[in-house]
Amino acid sequence: MELGVSGTLLLAVLLSLVLYFFTWRRNLKKKNLPPGPPPLPLLGSLLDINTKEVHMSLMKLGETYGPVFTVYLSSTPAVVLIGYDCVKEALIDNGDVFSMRGHLEFTYLITKGYGVLITNGERWKQMRRFSLSTLRNFGMGKRSIEERIQEEARYITEEIEKIGGAPFDPTHLLTLFVSNIICFIVFGERFDYEDEKFMTILNLLKEMFLLMSSSLGMLINVFPKIISLLPGPHQKIFTNLKKLKYFVAESLENHKATLDPNCPRDLIDCFLVKMEEEKSNPITEFHFDNLFGTVLDLFFAGTETLSRTLQYGLIYLLKYPDVESKIHEEMDRVIGQNQCPSVEDRVQMPYTDAVIHEIQRFADIAPLGLPHKTGQDTTFRGYNIPKDTTVVTILASVLKDPKYFKNPKQFDPTNFLNDNGSFRKNESFTPFSLGKRSCVGESLARMELFLFFTTILQKFNLKSALAPEDIEITPEPNTNGVMPRTYEMYVTPR
Ligand code: HEM
Numbered sequence: 001m002e003l004g005v006s007g008t009l010l011l012a013v014l015l016s017l018v019l020y021f022f023t024w025r026r027n028l029k030k031k032n033l034p035p036g037p038p039p040l041p042l043l044g045s046l047l048d049i050n051t052k053e054v055h056m057s058l059m060k061l062g063e064t065y066g067p068v069f070t071v072y073l074s075s076t077p078a079v080v081l082i083g084y085d086c087v088k089e090a091l092i093d094n095g096d097v098f099s100m101r102g103h104l105e106f107t108y109l110i111t112k113g114y115g116v117l118i119t120n121g122e123r124w125k126q127m128r129r130f131s132l133s134t135l136r137n138f139g140m141g142k143r144s145i146e147e148r149i150q151e152e153a154r155y156i157t158e159e160i161e162k163i164g165g166a167p168f169d170p171t172h173l174l175t176l177f178v179s180n181i182i183c184f185i186v187f188g189e190r191f192d193y194e195d196e197k198f199m200t201i202l203n204l205l206k207e208m209f210l211l212m213s214s215s216l217g218m219l220i221n222v223f224p225k226i227i228s229l230l231p232g233p234h235q236k237i238f239t240n241l242k243k244l245k246y247f248v249a250e251s252l253e254n255h256k257a258t259l260d261p262n263c264p265r266d267l268i269d270c271f272l273v274k275m276e277e278e279k280s281n282p283i284t285e286f287h288f289d290n291l292f293g294t295v296l297d298l299f300f301a302g303t304e305t306l307s308r309t310l311q312y313g314l315i316y317l318l319k320y321p322d323v324e325s326k327i328h329e330e331m332d333r334v335i336g337q338n339q340c341p342s343v344e345d346r347v348q349m350p351y352t353d354a355v356i357h358e359i360q361r362f363a364d365i366a367p368l369g370l371p372h373k374t375g376q377d378t379t380f381r382g383y384n385i386p387k388d389t390t391v392v393t394i395l396a397s398v399l400k401d402p403k404y405f406k407n408p409k410q411f412d413p414t415n416f417l418n419d420n421g422s423f424r425k426n427e428s429f430t431p432f433s434l435g436k437r438s439c440v441g442e443s444l445a446r447m448e449l450f451l452f453f454t455t456i457l458q459k460f461n462l463k464s465a466l467a468p469e470d471i472e473i474t475p476e477p478n479t480n481g482v483m484p485r486t487y488e489m490y491v492t493p494r
């Protein structure tokens, strides 16, 4: 058979591809990166990873390649860390090297390199310090935010009372609860649950969040340039963003008009004070873009995470009624029926505290954590990892590490209880990750979880139309482990 010119060309192209492929792989070996599945040109490890169950695929690869291994996003390596010992060795023992934020293309599209979540260097340092201190003033430790959460939890119980004994899906109420707390911190006001502006903001955010955790979102992280140019549902991100920006800008103007620098009311006021302080600094980080970026970060990082944890918490309690009745019993003993639950009660409620820890451990709502990257060339467990390599800490493998929890795949509050019933910490409890880059909202989140569950359980017995053994508590399949299944519940007054 005659090959012809095009045939010869094709053959040449194929041959050089094959050659290129083998040299590439040999070069990879020389670099002494951690081991991993052999990558394909262009596709990298894409065929080894199910984009709808990424953490499961990675944990499976860990069984073959060990707790430190390399996968390829197209031709770019990413190092994956599995289990508490390994993740802690990176984020704590080598925190200086491993605390840079890795590239999050999708989030980059949204916050454009501003804010706290995806930034590095001086900008990150300033915005992180600002967020932490603002959350502390309005939230952490101080009474006011606690009162605000208590009040919001009471509004939620009122809403549930309005529903009467009819079955309902709690998702929407939980979103209202957690979003209103962030609104209070950022804008200094809570919204009525029917407020039109509030509904608009929530919908805009929700659409963006859904896109982010879809496989389209995962693909955008791998092939950002191509996919962001294509038409498709993800183009909505940009139109939604514009609307949100308008909303924040408008609120900023209102704040400016009524600011009392000695008595900041919320995050925007605090930001305005900083802007004023640094107005003669030409390279100040306190400008509108960083304000907008930080506000978006708090909404992104602080609403879905919490509302999903609450969603899971409620379904676990429906599944395990004996756990609920033990909380009831402890609560009646410590708080009683009339007093409003407060964070101070927590130390006297080890069982409830243990259940909330177990809810977070088991719900595992950020199974991949957020990507980090190395700030310099480094060796880790005998392997070389070059500067700027993406590092993925599989928090799922830490929260369910069999070395630290006796039945990691079972919901079991005794993971956090001593034999005598006192609360027991466990270092492998890391839903907020570890080290310099760990969750900024941890204290706020823990306060909300405690006050939400105690306020609801003080008033109600939780019921499900399904028998406990028929309730499915695992996440919705093919959602990267982040979406709880939808369910209905109803309540009876206590
Ligand atoms: C149950 C609730 C929450 C969970 C499980 C959670 C979990 C996490 C995780 C795993 C990270 C990544 C840490 C890392 O890179 O190693 C993170 C970062 C972050 N979280 Fe949370 N979070 C929660 C609630 C919140 C809340 C309520 C807020 C804000 C009000 C918040 C704000 C942030 C911010 C700003 C970051 C980025 C920190 C940085 O890059 O320096 N989170 N969170």
Ligand SMILES: *[C@@H]1O[C@H](CO)[C@@H](O)[C@H](O)[C@H]1NC(C)=O
Pocket: 418, 419, 420, 421, 422
């Ligand atoms: C309960 O047991 C733990 C260790 O198992 C111990 O540290 C603690 O003091 C004990 N608490 C009480 C009240 O006995």
Ligand SMILES: *[C@@H]1O[C@H](CO)[C@@H](O)[C@H](O)[C@H]1NC(C)=O
Pocket: 403, 404, 405, 406, 424, 425, 426, 427, 428
């Ligand atoms: C966590 O649990 C493991 C296994 O039960 C135990 O060895 C470890 O000491 C616990 N950590 C803490 C801080 O109690």
